[in-house]
Amino acid sequence: MTGPATDDIVVDHLTKQYKKLRAVDDLSFTVRSGRVTGFLGPNGAGKTTTLRMLLGLVTPTAGTATIGGRKYVELHDPIRHVGAVLEASSAHRGRTGRNHLRMICRAAGLPDSRSDEALELVGLTPAAKRKFKGYSLGMRQRLGIAAAMLGDPRVLVLDEPANGLDPEGIRWMRDLLKALAAEGRTVLVSSHLLGEMQLLADDVVILAAGKLIRQGPVEDVLGSMGAAQVRVRTPQAAELTDALGKINATVSPQPDGTMLVSGAEAAAIGHAAFAASVELHELTPERGDLEQVFLQLTAGMAGIR
Amino acid sequence: MRLVNAELFKLRTTSIWWIMGIILLPLYAASLGFNWLSSYALVSGQADGGASDAQAQVDAVSQPINIATNLYTTGQYMGVLIVLLLSAIIVTSEFFHLTATTTFLVTPRRETVILAKFGAAIIVALLVWAITTLLDLLLVPIIMDALNIGNQLGEPAVWRAIGLNALAFLLWAVLGVGLGVLIRSQLAATLILGIVYTIGTGVFAIIFQLLETYVAKWIQNLEVLVPTTASQLMLSGTELPGNPPRWVGALVLIGYAVIAGVVGTLITKRRDIS
Ligand SMILES: Nc1ncnc2c1ncn2[C@@H]1O[C@H](COP(=O)(O)OP(=O)(O)O)[C@@H](O)[C@H]1O
Numbered sequence: 315m316t317g318p319a320t321d322d323i324v325v326d327h328l329t330k331q332y333k334k335l336r337a338v339d340d341l342s343f344t345v346r347s348g349r350v351t352g353f354l355g356p357n358g359a360g361k362t363t364t365l366r367m368l369l370g371l372v373t374p375t376a377g378t379a380t381i382g383g384r385k386y387v388e389l390h391d392p393i394r395h396v397g398a399v400l401e402a403s404s405a406h407r408g409r410t411g412r413n414h415l416r417m418i419c420r421a422a423g424l425p426d427s428r429s430d431e432a433l434e435l436v437g438l439t440p441a442a443k444r445k446f447k448g449y450s451l452g453m454r455q456r457l458g459i460a461a462a463m464l465g466d467p468r469v470l471v472l473d474e475p476a477n478g479l480d481p482e483g484i485r486w487m488r489d490l491l492k493a494l495a496a497e498g499r500t501v502l503v504s505s506h507l508l509g510e511m512q513l514l515a516d517d518v519v520i521l522a523a524g525k526l527i528r529q530g531p532v533e534d535v536l537g538s539m540g541a542a543q544v545r546v547r548t549p550q551a552a553e554l555t556d557a558l559g560k561i562n563a564t565v566s567p568q569p570d571g572t573m574l575v576s577g578a579e580a581a582a583i584g585h586a587a588f589a590a591s592v593e594l595h596e597l598t599p600e601r602g603d604l605e606q607v608f609l610q611l612t613a614g615m616a617g618i619r
Numbered sequence: 620m621r622l623v624n625a626e627l628f629k630l631r632t633t634s635i636w637w638i639m640g641i642i643l644l645p646l647y648a649a650s651l652g653f654n655w656l657s658s659y660a661l662v663s664g665q666a667d668g669g670a671s672d673a674q675a676q677v678d679a680v681s682q683p684i685n686i687a688t689n690l691y692t693t694g695q696y697m698g699v700l701i702v703l704l705l706s707a708i709i710v711t712s713e714f715f716h717l718t719a720t721t722t723f724l725v726t727p728r729r730e731t732v733i734l735a736k737f738g739a740a741i742i743v744a745l746l747v748w749a750i751t752t753l754l755d756l757l758l759v760p761i762i763m764d765a766l767n768i769g770n771q772l773g774e775p776a777v778w779r780a781i782g783l784n785a786l787a788f789l790l791w792a793v794l795g796v797g798l799g800v801l802i803r804s805q806l807a808a809t810l811i812l813g814i815v816y817t818i819g820t821g822v823f824a825i826i827f828q829l830l831e832t833y834v835a836k837w838i839q840n841l842e843v844l845v846p847t848t849a850s851q852l853m854l855s856g857t858e859l860p861g862n863p864p865r866w867v868g869a870l871v872l873i874g875y876a877v878i879a880g881v882v883g884t885l886i887t888k889r890r891d892i893s
Pocket residue numbers: 332333335337355356357358359360361362363364618619893
C-alpha cells in the first residue's frame with residue numbers, strides 16, 4: 315500500500331446546500347492522526363452530511379474534504395485506507411453478518427478470512443451465521459465497526475457509533491477507539507453524547523447549524539470557557555481564604571463544606587496554604603464540563619432546522 | 620471482475636435466487652405444456668387464421684421448422700420476465716436495504732459498480748437461458764416425436780433461434796439493470812416492469828390499433844418500438860408476412876438497453892447517497 319505522507323483529514327471550506335437549507339456552511343477543520351477527534355453538534359448540525367461528503371457519498375456544493383491529501387474517490391482500494399461506520403442499519407436484512415462482511419471482502423479483494431477476524435474483534439463470532447434482521451441495534455453497530463476494520467485502515471470515520479450500545483458496549487468501543495488512535499491511526503467520531511466524548515476524545519470539533527463553532531484539544535476548549543477551578547477542603551477556611559486573597563484567587567464556599575477556588579493553579583494554592591501553615595485535606599483540580607461548555611457555545615443554534 | 624463476483628455473491632447470499640427459481644420451474648412446465656398444445660393444433664391444422672394476411676401467417680408458423688424454433692425456445696417468455704425482475708432487483712435492493720452506502724464506500728467509482736451489476740445480470744441471464752435451453756433440448760425432441768415431425772435439430776434455423784434466444788435474455792437483463800437504476804423504488808420497479816412486460820404487448824397493440832385507425836396508417840410501423848414486440852420480432856423463426864425484418868427488433872432492444880444503461884449510470888454517478 316502506497317499511503318500518503320500523513321493520514322490527516324482536512325476539511326476545507328466545505329459547503330452543502332440543499333434546496334432551502336445550508337446543511338454545512340463553509341466548514342474548515344483538520345483532524346490529526348494518533349488522536350481521537352470528537353465531532354460534536356446538536357441534531358441537524360450537519361455532522362452526517364459532512365462525513366458523507368468526506369466519504370464521497372454526497373457531492374459538496376463547494377469546498378473539498380481530503381484524507382491524507384487525497385479525495386476519498388481518488389483512493390485506490392479505499393477501505394484498506396479508510397474505515398467508515400455510517401449507520402447501523404445498512405445491511406441486507408436477509409443476509410448473515412458474516413456474508414455481509416464477505417461480500418465487502420470480495421468487492422475489495424480481501425481474503426474471506428478477514429471477515430472472521432473482524433467478527434472476532436467486535437465479539438460477534440457467536441452471531442456470525444445469524445441473519446442481519448435478527449441483530450439488535452448494538453450488534454448492528456458492532457457489525458458496522460467490523461466492516462470498517464476489514465481493511466485494517468489507518469483512518470477511521472464513525473457517525474454516532476455509540477447509538478444503541480449498552481454501557482458495556484460503549485465502554486468497549488471507547489477502549490477500542492483509544493487503542494486504535496494510540497497505534498497512530500486517525501479517528502474521527504461524531505456524537506451528540508457529550509459526556510461520552512469527554513471520556514473519549516483528545517480533540518473536539520464543535521459544529522452548530524452547519525458552521526464551525528470551536529476546534530481544538532478538549533482541554534483548551536474547556537479552558538477557554540470559564541477558568542478551571544480547584545476544589546479545596548480545609549479545617550481552616552478563614553485562614554486559607556485570607557492567604558488566597560493575597561494571590562488574587564477567588565474563593566466560593568460550597569454547601570458541602572469545600573471551597574471552589576478559581577484564578578490559581580492547584581500548585582499555587584498548595585504553596586499559599588503551606589506558607590500560611592494551613593492544613594489541607596483535599597486539593598482537586600476540577601475539569602470543566604464539556605456539556606456545559608457545549609451548551610454555552612451552541613446556545614440559540616441548536617434545534618431542528 | 621472481482622466486482623462482478625461480489626455482485627453474484629450478493630445474489631447468492633439472500634433468498635431471492637431460490638425464490639425466483641421456485642417461481643420459474645412451474646412456469647416453465649406450464650409454458651412447455653402450452654407450446655405442446657398449440658403445436659399440436661398447428662400440426663393438425665385446427666388453427667384458422669380467417670383473413671388472408673393472417674392466414675398466411677398461420678401457414679408460415681405451422682411449418683415444422685417454425686414449430687421447432689418455437690418449441691426449442693420454450694421458457695423464454697417467463698425466463699426473460701424472471702431475468703428482467705432479478706436484474707432490476709440487483710440495483711433496487713441496494714437502495715431498499717440501504718446497502719448502497721456500503722457498496723459505494725468499497726467502490727467509490729460508481730460507474731464500475733453499475734458495470735459490475737450489468738455483468739452479473741448478464742451472467743444470471745445466460746444461466747437461466749442455459750437451464751431452459753438444456754431442458755428444451757432434453758424434452759422437446761420427445762414432443763416433436765409425438766407430433767411426428769422429427770426433432771429438426773439438424774436445421775440451422777433451430778440453432779439460430781436458440782442463439783437469438785440467448786441474445787434476448789442478455790438484452791433484457793441489461794434493460795432490467797438500467798431500468799432498476801431509473802426506477803429506484805424496489806416495489807415500483809418490480810410492479811412496473813412485471814406489468815409492462817406481461818400485459819404491455821396487448822395494451823400497446825390496442826393503442827396502436829386505435830392510433831392507426833384514427834390518426835395515421837404509418838403509425839403502425841412504430842409498434843416495433845414496444846420492447847416486448849421488438850423482442851418477439853427478433854425471435855420469430857421466419858420473416859413473417861407483413862412484418863419488418865427481424866434485425867429491426869434486435870436493434871430496438873439494443874437501443875433501449877444502451878439508453879437505459881447509460882442514463883442509469885449517469886444518474887447514479889450524480890446522485891447523493893444518504
Ligand atoms: N438529502 C437531504 N435533503 C434535504 N435536507 C437534508 C438532506 N440530508 C440532510 N438534510 C438536512 O441537513 C441538516 C443536517 O443534517 P445532518 O447532517 O444529518 O445533521 P446531523 O448528522 O448533525 O444530525 C438537517 O437539517 C437535515 O434535515
